[in-house]
Structure formats: C-alpha cells, structure tokens
Amino acid sequence: MRFLQAAITVRENEVARLPCAGMPDVIPSPAHICFQRMGSTEDCLGSKNDTKYFVTESGMQISLVTPLDAGFYICIVRNEFTNQSRRSQKPVLIVVTESNITEKATPELIKPALVYPAKETTIDAPIELAVAEGEDIVLECVINMAKIVWIKHNDTTPNVTMDDNTSRFQQIWGNLKIRSVALGDSGIYSCLGLPIVGWDGKIDNNTTRPRVDYNLVVYSPSGVRLSITQQFNKRYLLECLATNLRYEIPTAYINGTSIVHNINSLGIPSNTNFYNNPIRVHMEVKSSFTGSIQCVSRPTMVEAEIYGFGLERGKSMNMFVMNTHNSNDLIINGPKNITVLVGQTADFPCIVQRVKARSWMKNNRTLSLFTSRRTILGSNSLRISKVELGDEGMYTCVAQSESGHTSYSSAYLTVTDNTPTKAPVVTSTEPFLDKKKDMKIDVEDVRGFVTGTEVRIQWSVLGKMEALTKIAKFLIEAQRFGTPEDSWIEAESVASHVRATTIKSLIPDNKYKFRIKMIRDDGTHVLSLPTDWMNVEATSGDVLPMAPKIYSVYQWSTDSAKVLFTHNVLIENAAAKTFVIVYNEVSSDQNKSQVVQVDGNQNEAIITGLTLETQYLIRAIAENSAGKSLNSNEYIFNTTPLIIFEQTN
Structure with missing residues (x-):
C-alpha cells in the first residue's frame, strides 16, 4: 500500500503536536478522535487519564518525546453512541532528533519556538472560539524551550493550576483547559512563551513573543430536562422543563406527534398542563406502551439548524420507553467474589441493560473510575490493574434507569501478598547492583x-x-x-x-x-x-486559604438546593475572596460537574439544575489571589419531591 504522509521533526524531550491528517468527516456528532501507532497492539492513545498523550479536538500532543516515540501514527474518529469509527488514510510520521544540552547550546537553539498554532496572533486579531455554557474547552498552545504563562486581558486572570484535575482552570503542559465554562469566562486569553534563559522577569502583555491569543465567546443555549417519576397508586408524572428561556414554553412529543394530540397512546391522563413551563402530565401509563418521548426547547424548533456538537442554540432530550418484563432487574450478569495476588489484575464483570447512569461503589462509597489503575470495560465491567493490598473490599455495580429505579450487585475482592522478604533499600551513592x-x-x-x-x-x-x-x-x-x-x-x-x-x-x-x-x-x-x-520567604500578600466545611444542605425548590458552609480564617491574609461550590450526580457515568461561585463574605449558596430523586456529591473550595484551598469534606445530598398542599373551599 502506498500513501503520502505528513512528517513532523521534533527534538528529544520536547512536545510534539500531531495533526489529524485527512480527518474523516463522515462520523456523526458527537464524535472524538484518538491516535493509534502503526505496528502497536495498543488500541487507542490519549485516554482521559493519560499523562503522556493529550488529545484535543483536532490533534494529539506527546510530552517529553523520546527516540522510542518515532514512527507512524494514524488518526481515528469514533462515535461511542453509534459504535462507528473511521481511520484516516494519511498517517503522520514523527522524526525525533537528538536534544541539545542547554549549557552548550547557542542562544538561537534555546530561544522559545512556537509549534502550535502554526502562526502567531495579536490581541487585535485573535483566534475566535465559541463554546456553550457548561461545556469544556481546551485552548491549545505548544511553545518549546519556553516557560508558558496564561493571562486574561481587561480582567483578573483566573487561578490556573498545573496538577489539580478538579480545578476549573488547569494548565496541561502549555494548554489551558477550562471545565464547565461560565458566561463570565468570555474574553481574550493570551499564551506567552517566556525564555528559560536570559529572561529579565518582566512581562509585556502586548508585545511578548512568541504568543497565541484566543477570543473565547461563551453563550448560553436553551436547555431542557425530561423526567418521568412514579407517584402514588401506580401513577406517573411526566415533566418537560425548559431553561434559559424568556417567555417561550417547551413542547413534548410522543412517537413524533405533539403530546396534546397523542397523549392517549402513552396512557390515561388525570391532570394535564400543556401550556406552561414546565409541561406536567399526571397519568396512568399503559403497560403495553413502547416508544419515544421527546422534550424540545423553542430555539431548537425555530432554528432547526446544525451548529456542531457543543454549539447548539437550543437542545432537546429524548427517552425511549420499553415494554419489558424484566425492567426492574437492570443488571443482567453481576460480579462474583474473587481472590488475586498483589500486582495482578482483578476483573469484576457486570453486564447491564441500557440505563441512564452506571457506576461502582467500594464499601458503600462511590468509587472514582478516573485513575490509571481502574478502567470500565463493556457496559459496566470493572478492571483493576496492579492490585494493591488497599484494594481489598466489597465492590458494588450500580445501574440506574431513566425512571430512577436502581439495581445493585456486589462481590468481595480478597488480596493476598506472597512477598517473602522485605525489598532492599539502595541509594544513588551506593548504586543498585544487578547481575546485569x-x-x-x-x-x-x-x-x-x-x-x-x-x-x-x-x-x-x-x-x-x-x-x-x-x-x-x-x-x-x-x-x-x-x-x-x-x-x-x-x-x-x-x-x-x-x-x-x-x-x-x-x-x-x-x-x-x-x-x-x-x-x-x-x-x-x-x-x-x-x-x-x-x-x-514570608509574604505580605494573600496566602492560600483553608478548606471550608459544609455542614448542611436542604431542598430549596424542585430543581435547586441551599448549601450552608463555614470557613475558618487563622490569619487575615488567608481570608477567601470567593467560594466555589462544585456538585455532580453520584451515579452519572459522565462524571461532569457543575459550578456555583459566591463572594467571600457569604456562607451559603444556591445550586440549581438538580433532578428529583437523585444523589449528588457536593464540595466547596475557597479562593483568593494566592490560589485555591483544598476541597472541603464531601457532602452527599439526595433530592426529594416537594409536597405542596392546596386548600380548597
């Protein structure tokens, strides 16, 4: 097979940026890309927790390149929801040259060099980026032989961390990643490449070179939330709620037909409210019904245009109701008790039906799946690599349906250690002696x-x-x-x-x-x-604040709750300027958090966008000009329906 390839030359220990050459465009959105090395058995490079490969929307970066990284790489576009994938026909070739020793290198060789984007920008002509509120965005910046600093113009530069994966603003190598983008994040961001040798310590926001400028535009699309919750006496409440609207109301559809004209196919309504926001219908659902239910916001209906994933001005939400005799048992095949040796791999098979959310618990506490040793295989099977003694315990597979029904299946992991002797200790002054x-x-x-x-x-x-x-x-x-x-x-x-x-x-x-x-x-x-x-040295400015403490959370409305917290200030310059409340669904398989920010003189906050009968994990963070504190204690909160009493004459 003959093919033309793109070739990239990079020095050892620098960052390489691979484009997705010949990116296929036939995979429907939402799709993501990954890279595969030709001749390698590894399926896909650049997973969420990978610290060497960093995948963006249009390419991949490789940190600290070594001669072993040289070779051909193929870009693959995938859609996990439709199980479609397409390989690029044009591979990318990486050529790694020997690095120069800094002490012997000429000033030209250790001068900052812009790698990506290919051309420098200015504040007057930045790269335009549009993103919807609540999405994640990466501002790419690859400058070799430089110390990279991010600033925001005409505003206070946010606190950017380099090693905290829970921070909203995180610098990953030279790139700036913003999680759960808010409207206030709009503005011009500049990536400045400062010399690592001969820098005088001064930064000119307008003339420092090389640089990359981005104009981030954040808009707030209309959103919807569709829910079906069980009421008393085998009755259900169907609710279609639209958010970010002015005076418009949403519309619900049953099997493609307006709910007003097709409600009888779903069931027998006892109380309806079709012309308010939210749309509410109390009804007795027919046991024989199988079909789709859709909640659509007004901008989605009016515009009917495709902007691309994350750029929609209006959104819809769909549910598919199935008539199945085993709907209460969401787990088809659960895990079994196993015993493994330290360092081996433990597998807990768990096959689940099509569900809204799936997760795992260890000893009745939610288990973080975003680590280098834990991965999810298939529908919800758990694999733990390089097992440690601390991994022993009871593991529970959790599956939750759209209606809120939850199924559990548990198994115990026993870890044994057959190491007979304590490992020897050596130092660099007394080198480790091996047979080789x-x-x-x-x-x-x-x-x-x-x-x-x-x-x-x-x-x-x-x-x-x-x-x-x-x-x-x-x-x-x-x-x-x-x-x-x-x-x-x-x-x-x-x-x-x-x-x-x-x-x-x-x-x-x-x-x-x-x-x-x-x-x-x-x-x-x-x-x-x-x-x-x-x-x-002692500092006269702000110092990092202590972590706040959440002591109470209670339901505020059908979709919001009030969080009460305290904050101890040991010294005056450790006071918080702002508090950030981070919350997410415990059972959500997307692990996506929402953020609310309040002033430093507050001790309470309202979190919104909650779903009834759902468990949330809430934590608080204190921030000032020195940075942000550690996370507060984790608070588990369960939303419950509000009971409203109506008086009749």
Missing part, C-alpha cells in the same frame, strides 16, 4: 526554584532504556530546617515519565531541602542526593 549492568539507574541533578510559597523541583535519570522501563513512580521527599536529619516526609508522588513537579503550600519564612526517591516495579528504590537548603 544494564539495570543500573542513577537519579541526579536535583534542582529547585522557589516562587513565593511554591518550589519547582526537577531532576534527571540516567540508565539504559531496559532499566528505565522498570520505574514505577517517583516520590519527592522534603525536610524542613530544624527537624531531625532523618526526618523526611513525602511531599508529592508523580508517574514514571515525569521529571519535574511543583511543591505547593510551603510554610513561609522557613528553609527546605528536597530529594527524589525512585521506586521500581519490584519495590526497590534509589535515593538521590538532597538539594541545598532553599528559603521560602
């Missing part, structure tokens, strides 16, 4: 750079490629001045490919030194030599 010299690894050149109450730590790892593949992770250990010489505490843990990280929230007016502990797959470790003492 190729397995020797040294951790060297540990450096730290202090900025306020944060220290950026970087290090180098020397060894043959065969030995480097045995690295499991790195631990960054810290020691504070005045503590015993052997008193080291774990400050951070990073993946095996990472060579730099930031240690935050250090105590001002103190001295610290750091060292790196490299952990192998077999449990042995190598210690680096410690750094020199580094001073963390």
Whole structure:
C-alpha cells in the first residue's frame, strides 16, 4: 500500500503536536478522535487519564518525546453512541532528533519556538472560539524551550493550576483547559512563551513573543430536562422543563406527534398542563406502551439548524420507553467474589441493560473510575490493574434507569501478598547492583526554584532504556530546617515519565531541602542526593486559604438546593475572596460537574439544575489571589419531591 504522509521533526524531550491528517468527516456528532501507532497492539492513545498523550479536538500532543516515540501514527474518529469509527488514510510520521544540552547550546537553539498554532496572533486579531455554557474547552498552545504563562486581558486572570484535575482552570503542559465554562469566562486569553534563559522577569502583555491569543465567546443555549417519576397508586408524572428561556414554553412529543394530540397512546391522563413551563402530565401509563418521548426547547424548533456538537442554540432530550418484563432487574450478569495476588489484575464483570447512569461503589462509597489503575470495560465491567493490598473490599455495580429505579450487585475482592522478604533499600551513592549492568539507574541533578510559597523541583535519570522501563513512580521527599536529619516526609508522588513537579503550600519564612526517591516495579528504590537548603520567604500578600466545611444542605425548590458552609480564617491574609461550590450526580457515568461561585463574605449558596430523586456529591473550595484551598469534606445530598398542599373551599 502506498500513501503520502505528513512528517513532523521534533527534538528529544520536547512536545510534539500531531495533526489529524485527512480527518474523516463522515462520523456523526458527537464524535472524538484518538491516535493509534502503526505496528502497536495498543488500541487507542490519549485516554482521559493519560499523562503522556493529550488529545484535543483536532490533534494529539506527546510530552517529553523520546527516540522510542518515532514512527507512524494514524488518526481515528469514533462515535461511542453509534459504535462507528473511521481511520484516516494519511498517517503522520514523527522524526525525533537528538536534544541539545542547554549549557552548550547557542542562544538561537534555546530561544522559545512556537509549534502550535502554526502562526502567531495579536490581541487585535485573535483566534475566535465559541463554546456553550457548561461545556469544556481546551485552548491549545505548544511553545518549546519556553516557560508558558496564561493571562486574561481587561480582567483578573483566573487561578490556573498545573496538577489539580478538579480545578476549573488547569494548565496541561502549555494548554489551558477550562471545565464547565461560565458566561463570565468570555474574553481574550493570551499564551506567552517566556525564555528559560536570559529572561529579565518582566512581562509585556502586548508585545511578548512568541504568543497565541484566543477570543473565547461563551453563550448560553436553551436547555431542557425530561423526567418521568412514579407517584402514588401506580401513577406517573411526566415533566418537560425548559431553561434559559424568556417567555417561550417547551413542547413534548410522543412517537413524533405533539403530546396534546397523542397523549392517549402513552396512557390515561388525570391532570394535564400543556401550556406552561414546565409541561406536567399526571397519568396512568399503559403497560403495553413502547416508544419515544421527546422534550424540545423553542430555539431548537425555530432554528432547526446544525451548529456542531457543543454549539447548539437550543437542545432537546429524548427517552425511549420499553415494554419489558424484566425492567426492574437492570443488571443482567453481576460480579462474583474473587481472590488475586498483589500486582495482578482483578476483573469484576457486570453486564447491564441500557440505563441512564452506571457506576461502582467500594464499601458503600462511590468509587472514582478516573485513575490509571481502574478502567470500565463493556457496559459496566470493572478492571483493576496492579492490585494493591488497599484494594481489598466489597465492590458494588450500580445501574440506574431513566425512571430512577436502581439495581445493585456486589462481590468481595480478597488480596493476598506472597512477598517473602522485605525489598532492599539502595541509594544513588551506593548504586543498585544487578547481575546485569544494564539495570543500573542513577537519579541526579536535583534542582529547585522557589516562587513565593511554591518550589519547582526537577531532576534527571540516567540508565539504559531496559532499566528505565522498570520505574514505577517517583516520590519527592522534603525536610524542613530544624527537624531531625532523618526526618523526611513525602511531599508529592508523580508517574514514571515525569521529571519535574511543583511543591505547593510551603510554610513561609522557613528553609527546605528536597530529594527524589525512585521506586521500581519490584519495590526497590534509589535515593538521590538532597538539594541545598532553599528559603521560602514570608509574604505580605494573600496566602492560600483553608478548606471550608459544609455542614448542611436542604431542598430549596424542585430543581435547586441551599448549601450552608463555614470557613475558618487563622490569619487575615488567608481570608477567601470567593467560594466555589462544585456538585455532580453520584451515579452519572459522565462524571461532569457543575459550578456555583459566591463572594467571600457569604456562607451559603444556591445550586440549581438538580433532578428529583437523585444523589449528588457536593464540595466547596475557597479562593483568593494566592490560589485555591483544598476541597472541603464531601457532602452527599439526595433530592426529594416537594409536597405542596392546596386548600380548597
């Protein structure tokens, strides 16, 4: 087979940006892309939790490129809902050249270089991006040999974190990711590439080069919520609610026909309200009914245009009601009790019907599925890789239908450890001796750079490629001045490919030194030599606030609740300027959070957009100019229908 390919040349340890060359456009939205390396058995690169491959809407970035990354890559477009996929016919070739040592490189070689987007922009002519409120957006920026800083013009630049996956504003390498975009996020964002050598510490927002400018436009489309909830005496309430409208009302359809003219096909109504928002119908549903129910907002009906996924001005919501004798049993095949050894893989099969939401619990607590060791296979089967002793416990598969009915199936995981002896401890000054010299690894050149109450730590790892593949992770250990010489505490843990990280929230007016502990797959470790003492100066400005505490949540209306919280301020400059309330459905398989923000002088907030008879996970965060606090305690809240008493004469 002959084909033409796009070739990309990148230096070792830099970021490569692959375009989706010849992107197929025949897969219906919503679709997403991924990349597959030709000749590799791995199905798709760039999953949600991948720290080496980062997939965007039009390409993929690879961090810290090594010679092993050279080769051909194919772009694949997929739609998980229709189970369709299409491969690009034009592969992308990556050519990796040897990196230059910074100390010996010329100033031209260590000058910041813009990689993507291909051309620089200006504030007067930025790249236009439109996004709907509540969606996620990534502003791409790849500049090699540079320190990348994001700023927002004519407004306060939001607090951007680099290692907190729950933050709304997160910098992933050079890119800026904004989760659950709000209307107030509109504006011009600039990505500035600052020199890593010879920078004078000054930033000119208008003339610094290279740079990429984005004009983010956030609009608020109309939304809808369709629900069918069981009432007393085998009756049901059908509700079609439209949001973000002025005076218009939504419309509901049954099997493509307006609910006003086709209500009898669904059941026998006892009380109807077709011409208000929300539309409400109390009825006794026919047991023989099978078909679709649709709730449509007015802009969807009027415009009837396709803007692309995430750019709709109006939305609709659909349900398909099935006549099945086993509707109460949503789990077709549940998990079984298993026993595995430490380091092996545990599989809990769980086959479920078509449901609204699916999740897993461990020991009756919701289990996070967005980790490197846990994956979901098939409809809702759980796989745990590299099992640890702490993974032992009762695991429960949860499935929830559109009507709110929930099914559970549980199994117990027993973890055994057959390790006979304790793993040896070695240091870089006393290298690990193996039967093969190729397995020797040294951790060297540990450096730290202090900025306020944060220290950026970087290090180098020397060894043959065969030995480097045995690295499991790195631990960054810290020691504070005045503590015993052997008193080291774990400050951070990073993946095996990472060579730099930031240690935050250090105590001002103190001295610290750091060292790196490299952990192998077999449990042995190598210690680096410690750094020199580094001073963390006292600050006169704001310091990170403490985490707030949620002490009560109660129902405020049919689709909202009031959150009450407290916040302790130990020193004046640790006061919060704003509080952010983050909440999401516990059983939702999309794991998408909603955000509400209130002023720092408030101790309560109203969260909206809730669904009746649904469990929500709520947490609060305090923010000031120094950054944001840790998450508060997690509060589980169950929405319940409000009972309204009507007086009759």
